[in-house]
Amino acid sequence: MSTPIDYLLHLADNAVVLGQRNAEWCGHGPILEEDLALANVSLDLIGQARLLYQRAAELKGGDATEDKLAYFRDAHEFRNYTLLELPHHGPLVGYAAADRDYATTIVRNFLYSTLMVLVWDKLLQSKDASLAAIAAKSLKETSYHLHHSRDWLVRLGDGTEESHARAQAAVNHLMPYTEEFWTTSPAEGAAVAAGVGIDVWALRPEWDAMVNEALEEATLTRPNFHGYVTEGKVGLHSEHLSYLLGEMQGLARAHPNATW
Amino acid sequence: MYTQAMDIPDESGKKLAVVPGAASEQEAAFEARIAADGRIEPQDWMPEAYRKTLVRQISQHAHSEIVGMLPEGNWISRAPSLKRKAILIAKVQDEGGHGLYLYSAAETLGTGRDEMLAGLHSGKAKYSSIFNYPTLNWADVGVIGWLVDGAAIMNQIPLCRCSYGPYARAMIRVCKEESFHQRQGYEALLVMMKGTDEQRAMVQDAVNRYWWKCLAMFGPPDADSPHSAQGMRWGIKRISNDELRQKFIDATVPQAKVLGVTLPDPDLKWNEERGHYDYGQIDWAEFWNTVEGNGPCNKERLATRVKAHNDGQWVRDAALAYARKQKERQVKEAA
Numbered sequence: 166m167s168t169p170i171d172y173l174l175h176l177a178d179n180a181v182v183l184g185q186r187n188a189e190w191c192g193h194g195p196i197l198e199e200d201l202a203l204a205n206v207s208l209d210l211i212g213q214a215r216l217l218y219q220r221a222a223e224l225k226g227g228d229a230t231e232d233k234l235a236y237f238r239d240a241h242e243f244r245n246y247t248l249l250e251l252p253h254h255g256p257l258v259g260y261a262a263a264d265r266d267y268a269t270t271i272v273r274n275f276l277y278s279t280l281m282v283l284v285w286d287k288l289l290q291s292k293d294a295s296l297a298a299i300a301a302k303s304l305k306e307t308s309y310h311l312h313h314s315r316d317w318l319v320r321l322g323d324g325t326e327e328s329h330a331r332a333q334a335a336v337n338h339l340m341p342y343t344e345e346f347w348t349t350s351p352a353e354g355a356a357v358a359a360g361v362g363i364d365v366w367a368l369r370p371e372w373d374a375m376v377n378e379a380l381e382e383a384t385l386t387r388p389n390f391h392g393y394v395t396e397g398k399v400g401l402h403s404e405h406l407s408y409l410l411g412e413m414q415g416l417a418r419a420h421p422n423a424t425w
Numbered sequence: 426m427y428t429q430a431m432d433i434p435d436e437s438g439k440k441l442a443v444v445p446g447a448a449s450e451q452e453a454a455f456e457a458r459i460a461a462d463g464r465i466e467p468q469d470w471m472p473e474a475y476r477k478t479l480v481r482q483i484s485q486h487a488h489s490e491i492v493g494m495l496p497e498g499n500w501i502s503r504a505p506s507l508k509r510k511a512i513l514i515a516k517v518q519d520e521g522g523h524g525l526y527l528y529s530a531a532e533t534l535g536t537g538r539d540e541m542l543a544g545l546h547s548g549k550a551k552y553s554s555i556f557n558y559p560t561l562n563w564a565d566v567g568v569i570g571w572l573v574d575g576a577a578i579m580n581q582i583p584l585c586r587c588s589y590g591p592y593a594r595a596m597i598r599v600c601k602e603e604s605f606h607q608r609q610g611y612e613a614l615l616v617m618m619k620g621t622d623e624q625r626a627m628v629q630d631a632v633n634r635y636w637w638k639c640l641a642m643f644g645p646p647d648a649d650s651p652h653s654a655q656g657m658r659w660g661i662k663r664i665s666n667d668e669l670r671q672k673f674i675d676a677t678v679p680q681a682k683v684l685g686v687t688l689p690d691p692d693l694k695w696n697e698e699r700g701h702y703d704y705g706q707i708d709w710a711e712f713w714n715t716v717e718g719n720g721p722c723n724k725e726r727l728a729t730r731v732k733a734h735n736d737g738q739w740v741r742d743a744a745l746a747y748a749r750k751q752k753e754r755q756v757k758e759a760a
Contacts, residue, residue: 185502188510191517192498193729195737197491197525204518211511218507232506267740323750324743331739416563417505423620425506425563425613 166292168361170221171244171352173296174234175398177217178245181235182406183277184210185413187270189253195267202313206274209306216299236417240407244352247397248273248342250406255338259404268321268331272339275314279375280346280368281307287363296361315379322383329384336380337388344394346372351399459660464590467533475659479589480534481550482661484541487527488552490520492545492726496560497569505563512609513566519602526598530591546731548718555642557720558634564617564627565635570610572632572639572677578603579673580643588660611680618685625685632681633689640704641712643670674702 187207194200218231225234251273253265285307288300321332347369349357356362380387395403417425451470458465465471494517501517504510528538544550555573560566581600587593617624644650644666656662664672674693681688692705714720 181507188501188514191501191514192491192494193733193736195733195740197521197528199737199740200494201518201521201525204514204521208511208514208518211507211514215507215511235507236505264736267737320747321740321743324747325739327739328743328746412502416503420505420621420623423505423617423624425509425616425620 166294166359166361167224168220168291168293168296169352169355169359170224171350172356172362173217173221173224175244175350175352177214177221177234178243179249179277180210180214180217182243182245182409183249183273184208184214185409186249186251186253187274189265190270193265199267203270206310206313209303209310213299213303213306216302220295220299232417236414237421240402240410241400243402243406243410244350244398244400245406246277246342246345247395247403247406248339248345249277250397250403250409251339251342252405255334259408266331266335268328268335269338271314271317271321272332272335274310275318275379276339276343276376278307278311278314279379280343280365280372282311283368283371284363284365287368291361291363292359293361318379318385319383322380322385332383333385336385340388341390341392342395344390345396345398348394348396348398353398459588459658462586462660463588464593465588466590474655475661476534478656478659478661479592480531480536480541482656483527483531483534483592484536484544485551485553487524487531487541488545488550489556490524490527492552492556492730494520494524495726495729496556496558496722497566499560500563500566503563504566509566509613512613516570516606516609519606523595523599523602526595527592530589530595533591542734546727546734548727551716553642554712554715554720555638556726557715557723558638559722561634562627562631564614564624564631567610567613567617567628568631568635570606571614571680572610572635573642574603574607574610575677576639576642576673578607579669579676583663583669586660586663611684614684614686628684629686632686636689637707640670640674640707641709643667643673645709645712671701674704678702 184207187203187210190203191200191207194203214235215231218234221234222229222231251269252263253267253269254263255266255269257263282304285300285304289297289304291297291300318332321328323329347366349364349366353362353365357364377387395401397403397406417423452472455465455469455471455475458469465475497513497517497520501510501513504513528541531541532538541550545552555576560569578600581596581603584596585593585600587596614628617628647665647667650666657665678688678693690705692703694703695701696703715723718724
């Protein structure tokens, strides 16, 4: 059984975009140990993206390759959650410059890895054996990412007055973007129908419980949500993704016939 | 990655003086262990000058690793394929890991990481000058692997036999990883040389910019190397700067031929009589100018390290505050 390509691209784009973001800390972390940890998280995500793109390229056939999918699609073709493309700081327009904020990084990694330990765990049962194998590898890695980000969420929330304020601001900023997890895109619908994907909606109670428990331990409050639900996974992104891709894809696109 | 020869004097080294003839029983035991090529361990007595030299050398080395993350980190976001991106992230992460072991090795000598970082941030402590040059095209990443890590390995292999145990043991692991980086860098360049004209031009441009800087990494000529003699006697330094430089050149010239690049030195030619390659004059004035802080990227490199440290203060404070609270809670629970 094979998975709808758009569903694989959704999973792969999530991984590559967040991998790209986390790697931005390399050389700039708050302490050497965290430089190493975030590089490691990034490396895992890039590795997951590669396997997923390879599987998508295999199903797509023709001259598709992992790099063609990662480097030669435009922003509107990307299927990642909007949450993952945001810069490491509070809400600012696409061309604003600001310092990276570690709380934003940690809260995002926590919200996403909490979802993904549940997603990968369910995908172990996927009828697509290749996807199930990728899920098995990714689950181990994502459990570590969750462990890392949750520990830091609690430290920041229950640390100093400043770290608490920063963590709360990051939660307030990012939590609304998680609403996108719970809508069903055509690709997700098709994957569920084919027995290869999962119904994300069914994961919500467990995700809510895990998030609420961690926020409570971190002495943080969960904001009420109302408003716009982002639609990155159907290709309607924030202003930030095209900057991220411009940087990531620039060199590869300047030399389209080169192999590296 | 590392570092030029470790005998670049810095502030901490200026007051170094070896007191001859002050032989105590402890000192005699130390000297005997050195003479027998044994290892000195953290709990062993050692002369203060030996300790200071090691702290200076190991911390310079550690600083070089973490500053060295920046020139290569510059290309992570733009790596032209996912495979190369993953290799580069892993490599830069390894450099950070080397920094971590080396700070730990230096800590066994009684100097804390904060103190060493303060030395780096104030500009008192040095790091390898090779990282004060910019990485201007993607091939720089491969050339740093091939030549800079290649030069580092030449410098570091002898340190695996360094008389100070924790440093020697750290270097064994570091060298294994560096040799992997060197092969990865060379392989990336081989692929580029088989590619388009533009890719070949990138490789040649990177080699042209880095060749002479790599030769300078071995440190000043033996005649001008102030700390070398004592370092040799103490088993901290095993092979002289000039010998290592020659060894590197002799090993690299055939690799450049296989790769198909030209090394930018018209005087580079095989000398049958010496059994080595002859090479041209290194621009030592430029080298010292860069060591003194006036190279193309010194200010950016250092300011970036300082900014990361300062920006991260609130995160480190939070971790400490949380740990303190946890401890208090445990005490309360126990009571």
